[in-house]
Amino acid sequence: MMFWATVVASGMATYLMRSLPLAVTLRGAAPAWVRRYLDALPIAIIAALAGAGIAVPDGQPTGGAEVGAALVALGVAAWRRNLLAAVIAGVIAVAALRAVGL
Amino acid sequence: MSPGRAAVVEGWPVAITAVVVGIAFGLTARQAGLGVIETSATSFIVFAGASQFVMVDLFRTGAPAPLIVLAVLLLNARHLLMAAAIRPFVGPVSLVRRLGLAYVLTDEAFALGVGWFRRGHRDLTYFSVFGALMWFGWNAGTLLGAIFGADVKDPQRYGIDFTITAVFVAIVVIGVRHRADAVVAVVAVLVAGALRLAGASAVAVVVAGALAPVVAFALRASRE
Numbered sequence: 001m002m003f004w005a006t007v008v009a010s011g012m013a014t015y016l017m018r019s020l021p022l023a024v025t026l027r028g029a030a031p032a033w034v035r036r037y038l039d040a041l042p043i044a045i046i047a048a049l050a051g052a053g054i055a056v057p058d059g060q061p062t063g064g065a066e067v068g069a070a071l072v073a074l075g076v077a078a079w080r081r082n083l084l085a086a087v088i089a090g091v092i093a094v095a096a097l098r099a100v101g102l
Numbered sequence: 103m104s105p106g107r108a109a110v111v112e113g114w115p116v117a118i119t120a121v122v123v124g125i126a127f128g129l130t131a132r133q134a135g136l137g138v139i140e141t142s143a144t145s146f147i148v149f150a151g152a153s154q155f156v157m158v159d160l161f162r163t164g165a166p167a168p169l170i171v172l173a174v175l176l177l178n179a180r181h182l183l184m185a186a187a188i189r190p191f192v193g194p195v196s197l198v199r200r201l202g203l204a205y206v207l208t209d210e211a212f213a214l215g216v217g218w219f220r221r222g223h224r225d226l227t228y229f230s231v232f233g234a235l236m237w238f239g240w241n242a243g244t245l246l247g248a249i250f251g252a253d254v255k256d257p258q259r260y261g262i263d264f265t266i267t268a269v270f271v272a273i274v275v276i277g278v279r280h281r282a283d284a285v286v287a288v289v290a291v292l293v294a295g296a297l298r299l300a301g302a303s304a305v306a307v308v309v310a311g312a313l314a315p316v317v318a319f320a321l322r323a324s325r326e
Contacts, residue, residue, distance in 0.1 A: 003140060006167040010157060011147035017178040019204035021185035022192060040286050040315035041187040042216040047274045047290035048310035049209055053267030055295030056303070062170060066264065069228040077275035083217065086275070087115055092270030095261030098321040 065097035105223065109214070109231040116210050117232075117239040119265040120151075121282045124243020125152055131248065134162040134204035138248045142250065149237065150208065173304060180308040184212040188229075191219045206233025210266060217273045282318060290314035 011032065030038070054066045073090030125143065129139040136158065148154055156240045160170045173218060185207060203226065215229040241292065274287050294310035302309070 002167055003136075003161070004143075006157070006170050007140075007144050007159075009167070010153065013175040014148055014153060015172055015204065016151045017175070017181040018207040018232055019183055019188050020202055021182060022195065022200040022204045024209075028255045034196070036319070037315050038187055039182060040283070040318065041311065042212075042220075043274055043277055043283050044286050044290040044314035045183055045187065045311035046179075046277070047269050047287035048307045048314065049213070050267055050270035050274060051291035051294035051310065052298045052303075052306045053270065054291070055263075056298040057267065058250035058263055061299060062118045064156065065106060066267065067285050069264060070267065070271050071259075072270040074275050077272040081276055083112055083269070083272050083276065084115065086272035087265060087268040090271065091261040091264055093261075094264040094268075096263065097315075099310065 009052035063102045065094050068097050068102065069094035105218070105225050105227040106146075106231040108218070109228045110235065111204065112217075113214055113232040113235055115265060116214065116269055117235045119262060120210070120236050120239035121243035121246075122152060124240045124263050125247035127151070127158075127251070128244045128247020130155065130242070130245075134158045136161070138245075138319070141248040142241065142245050145241050147206070148174070149240065150174070150178055176304040176308075179305075180209075181207055183308060184209075185313050188212065188215060188219070191215075191224070192226065193224075199226075203233065206230070206237055208236055210236055210269070213270055213273045220277045220279075235287060237282060279297045283323060286314050286318040287322060289317045293317075 021042035050070070054070045055062060057066050069090045073086045076089040077083070077086035110131070128141055131144065131154075136144070142158065144154055148157070156173055157170055158175060161175065165229045185204065188317075192203065206229075208308065211229060211233045213230050218228040278284050278287060293305045293313060297303075297306035297309060
């Protein structure tokens with residue numbers, strides 16, 4: 001019983017966070033600084049997700065493999081402008097770097 | 103290429119990752135003492151990867167229910183920012199459709215969706231199709247893991263766990279349009295990484311994501 005109450009409440013908590021800004025409709029134009037902030041927000045959040053995943057992959061601080069692989073993914077993304085190519089390069093790089101003990 | 107097709111072509115490596123991590127979740131939940139139905143229901147109802155691992159860990163250690171819900175709320179506070187960030191792209195679609203989009207608003211769907219919008223597209227098909235793909239992948243993986251998970255070993259050896267981080271890196275690099283974007287991105291990476299290393303995992307992404315634009319604008323203002 002406790003389990004189900006916790007799962008349902010956790011589901012509601014998650015959904016509330018995801019739906020609130022989408023459910024409300026603001027009338028009128030937002031001030032310039034709000035628009036500028038919202039414009040910069042997506043890149044900031046995705047970069048934060050990347051930074052968190054690089055620094056502490058899977059609960060343990062990185063031994064350097066993830067930093068190296070992130071730089072490889074960055075380089076390929078800048079060079080090819082291709083998501084899939086950058087991801088595959090990053091995954092191969094991390095596997096290789098971990099295999100040599102980083 | 104149609105938006106739905108583009109979502110599948112670009113999204114499949116991420117969806118495969120969802121299946122693999124879903125299998126890991128199913129296995130972990132079973133080992134923590136949950137049944138197959140309870141494990142699958144968690145993925146179905148909560149549908150949030152990191153939070154579900156934290157939940158199972160807290161269940162295992164006997165944490166009180168309010169603490170578990172609070173941890174989930176904090177971990178997912180970042181979605182509040184994400185939803186606010188995609189709100190301008192969502193435009194005037196019906197409330198029902200927006201509430202449906204909210205259910206599949208994961209880190210991955212947000213990242214790929216923004217990548218799509220930033221290329222000038224305004225349709226929501228890409229986001230919806232990829233969101234559905236992730237939902238099926240995660241729930242199928244969870245069920246597989248809950249039933250057969252004991253046979254899957256060591257996904258880290260193949261670097262599979264790094265897929266999503268590589269996706270985030272690539273989307274940032276491709277999505278940066280001018281120097282201000284790049285400054286925001288670098289600040290966010292450093293702040294989030296530092297907070298994670300300092301042990302503030304639950305709030306790392308939300309704090310770094312919310313602060314980085316402010317810091318970057320302040321830096322620019324101080325130069326001007």
